Every structure is written in structure tokens, then in C-alpha cells.
Amino acid sequence: MSETITALAFVLAVGAAAYSTWSPCGQSMLSQLNPLAERTRGQRYAVTAIWFVIGALAGGATLGIAMVALALAVDAIGISAAAAAGIAAVCALIGAASDARLLSFAPPFHRRQVNEDWLPRYRGWFYGVGFGWQIGTGLATYIMTTAVFVMIAFGALSASPVVAFAVGITFAFLRGIVVFATARRTTFESLAALHRRFHALGPVVQRAVMLLQALVAVVAAYVAWEWWGVLAVGVAITAHAAGRVRITSRPPAAEEASRTSPPSAITS
Numbered sequence: 001m002s003e004t005i006t007a008l009a010f011v012l013a014v015g016a017a018a019y020s021t022w023s024p025c026g027q028s029m030l031s032q033l034n035p036l037a038e039r040t041r042g043q044r045y046a047v048t049a050i051w052f053v054i055g056a057l058a059g060g061a062t063l064g065i066a067m068v069a070l071a072l073a074v075d076a077i078g079i080s081a082a083a084a085a086g087i088a089a090v091c092a093l094i095g096a097a098s099d100a101r102l103l104s105f106a107p108p109f110h111r112r113q114v115n116e117d118w119l120p121r122y123r124g125w126f127y128g129v130g131f132g133w134q135i136g137t138g139l140a141t142y143i144m145t146t147a148v149f150v151m152i153a154f155g156a157l158s159a160s161p162v163v164a165f166a167v168g169i170t171f172a173f174l175r176g177i178v179v180f181a182t183a184r185r186t187t188f189e190s191l192a193a194l195h196r197r198f199h200a201l202g203p204v205v206q207r208a209v210m211l212l213q214a215l216v217a218v219v220a221a222y223v224a225w226e227w228w229g230v231l232a233v234g235v236a237i238t239a240h241a242a243g244r245v246r247i248t249s250r251p252p253a254a255e256e257a258s259r260t261s262p263p264s265a266i267t268s
Contacts (some may be wrong), residue, residue, distance in 0.1 A: 002081040002158070004223045005088055008216050009154035009167045012092075016138070016147035017174035019209040022202045023142035025113050025135060026178065030198065032119060033128070034182035036191060043124035049183070051128035053176040058129070059136020060172020063152075064165035070156035071164035084157045086224035091153040092217035095146035099210040112141050132179075136172035147209050150216075 020026060031037070033052060038045040074084070097103050114134050118127040134140040138148050151171060155164040185191040 002085055002223065004219065005081075005084055005154055006158050006160065006163050008088070008092075008219060009151060009158055009163065010170060011212070012147055012151040012154055012216060013167050013171040014174060015209045015212045016145060016151045017171045019145045019205050020138065020143075020148065020175060021178050022198075022205060023144045025141040026175075027195075027198070028113060028116070029131065029135065029179055030182055030195065031191075032116070033131075033179050034191060035186050036188065038124060041119065041124070045124075045183070048124035048128040049179045051125040052132040052135075052179045053173070055129035055132025055134075056136035056172045056176025057132075057169065059133040059138075059140070060169045060175075061165070062133070062168075063137050063139070063172065064168025067152055067155040067164035067168050068161040070152070071159055071161050074156050075159040079159075082224050084159065085220045088154055088157050089217050089220035089224055091150050092213050092220060095150035096210055096213035096217060098146040099206070099213065106146075114141060132176055135175050138168075138171060138175070145206070145209050147213055150213060154216075 029052070033045070033048055035045040038048055079087075094103070098106050114131045118130060122130075143149075148171075151167060155167040158164060158167075182191065182194065185194055
């Protein structure tokens with residue numbers, strides 16, 4: 001087991017949990033699970049929030065069990081620490097490129113929200129734990145960043161069931177405790193101010209998680225191939241970025257002309 005892979009897996013868990021909060025589900029939790037909303041439904045915010053965190057931890061345990069199975073498979077294969085670091089570097093590089101929209105695929109990969117019909121139908125503890133579990137798994141609702149998948153890959157590549165399970169729990173716990181961000185928002189004005197600041201920070205967090213994955217790729221590449229690996233990752237990032245710039249900077253008129261202009265004919 002590589003200690004570097006282990007450390008990077010927890011770093012990715014923090015980054016993935018952070019930006020996942022900006023998903024439609026994450027924002028819904030802040031708008032629906034707060035003292036004002038809970039009071040209008042006749043529920044106690046503290047009870048709902050606590051059960052939400054408990055549900056998130058249960059979801060993290062579910063994710064962690066799946067990661068444990070993957071870690072056991074990697075351990076059974078018996079790949080070397082250097083090979084694991086090399087695979088990890090490639091995964092993180094793909095994740096960073098995907099989040100940067102340099103590839104043909106990009107998050108969100110899964111467009112699903114929790115069922116808002118639960119709110120008027122069930123008690124706070126029930127929808128709290130139910131919503132928390134779905135959020136905590138990381139895969140049951142909107143997936144905003146490829147870092148979620150990269151985190152799972154790093155947990156598996158650690159080849160340690162303990163590390164894999166702990167990474168899943170860490171991710172879920174961080175997602176769950178965000179519900180307490182609204183604990184002191186007891187007026188509509190203060191709640192609206194929180195949402196404005198939250199919305200403004202979204203692009204900043206997105207770029208930060210993208211750069212975090214790129215940095216993780218560099219560190220893993222160094223562990224696998226030393227400075228040659230760092231150079232390879234740098235070249236790959238530069239090449240993808242340069243290609244993207246060329247595509248997006250092409251004048252629309254010229255692009256349209258290239259599609260509509262008939263081929264030239266030779267006339268006598």
C-alpha cells in the first residue's frame with residue numbers, strides 16, 4: 001500500500017465532497033432543511049439535521065463497502081505501489097481534464113434529485129435520514145465532478161479495506177455536516193444572503209477542485225515515474241488545453257463557411 005495514494009485519496013474526498021455540495025441536491029438541502037422551512041412543516045430542525053448526518057454516514061458506509069470490495073480486488077491482483085501510483089495519476093489526469101471540459105464527456109453524469117414529495121408526507125427524521133443516505137453515497141443523485149470517481153479509484157488503489165472504507169465515510173461526513181450551515185439562519189433575509197454567497201462561490205470551488213485533481217495527478221505521477229512522470233502530465237495538460245483553445249477560438253463565421261461552402265470546381 002502506498003502512503004501517498006492513501007493521503008491523496010483523503011484529499012480527493014475533501015475536494016469531491018466540497019464541490020458536490022453545489023449540486024442541485026446540495027442546494028436543495030440548504031433551501032429545504034433549515035430552521036425556517038422546518039418550522040413551517042411543524043418539524044424540529046435540529047432533529048432533522050442530526051438524522052440527515054446519520055443518513056449521510058450510512059450512505060458513506062454503503063459507498064465504503066463497495067470501495068472495500070474494489071480494494072480487496074486490487075490487493076488480490078498484487079500490483080506494485082509504482083503501478084498503482086501510475087494508474088492513479090492517469091485517473092486524476094482524466095478527472096481534471098473532464099472537469100475542465102477538455103474531453104468529450106463531463107459531469108454531471110447523473111441527473112437525479114431526491115424526492116421532494118417526502119417533505120410534506122413524512123416526519124423530519126425520516127426524510128432527513130433518507131435524503132442523507134442518498135447524498136452520502138455520492139452516486140445516487142447529481143454528480144457534479146469527476147473527482148467522485150477519482151476518489152473511488154484512489155480508495156481502491158490503496159489496496160487497503162480500512163482506507164477505502166474510511167475514505168467513503170470521510171466524503172459522506174463532509175457532505176452531511178453542510179446541513180448545519182443554515183443552523184443560525186432564522187430570517188428570510190439571512191437565508192437569502194447565505195444562498196447569494198453560496199452561489200457566488202460555486203465557480204471558484206469548481207476551478208479549485210479541477211486544479212486539485214491536476215495537482216494530485218502530478219504527485220501520483222512523481223511517485224510512479226519521478227520527474228519523467230511530472231513532465232508527461234504537464235505535457236498532456238498543455239496539449240489538451242491548447243487543443244481546446246484552438247477549437248473554441250475558431251471564428252463562427254469561418255466554421256459556418258467551412259460547413260456550407262461547396263467544393264471548388266475546375267472550369268475551362
